[in-house]
Amino acid sequence: MKILALSTSAHRYQSSGLRTGMWLGEFTHFYDVLTEAGHEVELASVAGGTIPIDPVSLKTPVIQMGGTNKRYEDPEFMSLLDDTPSISDVDLDSYAGIYLIGGHGTMFDFTTEPVKAAVAHFADAGKIVSGVCHGPVGLLEVTLADGTSLLDGRRVTGYSWSEEKLARRADEVPFSLEEKLSAEAGEYTTAAVPMTKHVVVDGNLVTGQNPTSATGVGEAVLELLG
Template identity: 75%
Template structure:
């Protein structure tokens, strides 16, 4: 998990009086992308203050697995990015959970690499979740700038372009870009997490 993509979203949602619960693919401690803990990234949007708070970080130590969560109890799902999601979100509980929220007309949000969890989500009527949708997600240019192009199994930008009606991105890499299509909210990169939170808050 890219820590700032959680803290920025969390601060927006909880600041408005809503609750946020954190779940993970397998349960237990949430593995953090070490790059998200390095300056200047850690200093963005007050992430460093959250990281320095033992009380805040403790709730990352023990999380339920997504498959054990009562999805009906929530108004939406938010998929946080980090390069590990390129491997962990393509199958298993994530696409199914996403489809459950979408089928119920609830909020589905994702940021950076998080939209990989949308790629294989299929609605109850057999329609791919991304069919006819406008989305964004981590661009290939950003992947190359981060020097991770050789570490990921595929280009998220390419897959989103192929499966969605329209993929869009900011003119300048690593700048805020958020796309809202009904109850589907996607953000391009870590700098978009606050914007995703604000868009989700508007839907709530």
């Protein structure tokens, strides 16, 4: 089966101009789980074209140990990020689900209508909707065909405010993802210790809290695929 992985196209924080983008390990770890099991993961981005990578994602020790640097040094793999279709141009019906890749860039463009429409499309079809870290920004304010909110009564997780402060990005982001998810969802939970694995599965909705949860999200999606 095929899963659509969606990345941010935003490459800078709007306040400071510091570089951001996709958190690379959140793509590679999920990709490896699904493809090693025989499934396909195809990449798209909000605006299309080349996907920016958050430079910090190449330096974090836990991500390096997970094999991200090996992928970064593989030209064939990295070419997947070179010329991606925009989410508006993707045939959503050809995928079994969507995976919202994190990275701080999502705070600026996963709030847009094309992303919300794509997420609603998968949810209305009863397909898998998944995301990790800041990826669940794409779950906010998503209205389904019956007029209800995607997150109404649902259990979710996502990047916590304590992790935002630990990453020294609390002054850069336009809002607290923890606060928004807590307000919209039925239940928002986090790991007892920041930056440790935490994955929440609620039916076909799978969310992971932080970069260390990307493999776990992939494993949960794999189980749903059967």
